[in-house]
Amino acid sequence: MKKRKVKLVVISDVHLGTFGCHAKELLNYLSSIKPEILVLNGDIIDIWQFRKSYFPKTHLKVVQKIISFATKGTKVYYITGNHDEMLRKFSDISMGNFALQDKLVLELEDEKAWIFHGDVFDASVQHAKWIAKLGGFGYDYLILINRFINWCLLKIGKEPYSFSKKIKASVKKAVKHISDFETTATELAIEKRYDYVICGHIHEPKIIRKENKNGSTMYLNSGDWVENLTALEYNRKRWKLYRYSDYNYTEEENFFEMEDLLLSNPLIASLIFSSKNKSL
Structure with missing residues (x-):
């Protein structure tokens, strides 16, 4: 496969070690590019929800691919996020081409990019962490159920459906939270004279010019690899929001991938085996 040369790639919110992670798709994407700089902008490994019983080979291959890049x-x-905040005790460590940091400023052709995960602006993470963690577990199970339903929809020729996107769109508080997040990030970036402010955290991919009475900046969010499967790419002063769209798996691959997801969950597995026994 011929690899695309990219100056800078930013990905975030991969959540390796959870049911919702699209590690296979991410591995395909990473295998298709040759970046000069790769920024992992938080929540790459989900330490909050890490479980010994679930870390598939594809998740491990993503880690190996990242090491291979370096x-x-x-x-x-x-860049550390809230789901991998345990790594913050090792911040500012560098080993060869690999650096672990809480935030980053990059010089991009005479322009400055301010990069951080964004959980510092989230009150639920800062002041009620147990609620945020509980929400994370619920979100992971919602994504698991959603993937199973989408697998069924694809089998009958229907379009996939996102529960979480529908919930976010219908809840005014969620919309306001996203708006407040963007406003806070961009106002600080303008105050600090940064040309770009790049975040993750809220799983909302976006590139937009933001202005206020003090100036302007470009707000960018790399989205996630749970629902949106997006990354930011930078070349020659131009930003692009990359969206992964290759869902052409064979039925057999889909079946075994979904079966592994379901049976790796003890609660769902017990329900499946219980229903099978009753039918015998």
Whole structure:
């Protein structure tokens, strides 16, 4: 496969180690590019929800691919997020082409990019962490159920459906939270004279110019690899929002992938085996 050369790639909210992670798709994407700089902008490994019983080979291959980038000359920055906040005790450590940091400022052709995960602006994370963690578990199970339903929809020729996007769109507080997040990030970026402010955290991919009476900046959000499957790419002063769209799996691959997801969950597995026994 011929790899695309990219100056800078930013990905975030991969959530390796959870049911919702699209590690296979991410691995396909990473295998198709040759970046000079790779920024992992938080929540790459979901330490909050990490379980020994669920870390598939594809998730491990993503980690191996990232290490491979660093060994082959790509500068890799791992920016800590709330789901991998345990790594913050090791912040500012560098090993060869790999650096672990809480935030980052990059010089991009005479322009400055301010990069951080964004959980610092989230009150639920800062002041009620147990609620945020509980919500994370619920979200993971919602994504698991949603993937199973979408698998069924694809089998009958229907379009996939996103429960979480529908819920977010219908809840005014969620919309206001996203708006407040963007406003806070951009106002600080304008105050600090940054040309770009790049975040993750809220799973809302976006590129938009923001202005106020003090100036303007470009707000960018890399989205996630749970629902949106997006990344930010930068080349020659131009930003692009990359969206993964290759869902052409065979029925057999879909079946075994979904079966592994379901049976790796003890509660769902017990329900499946219980229903099978009753039918015998």
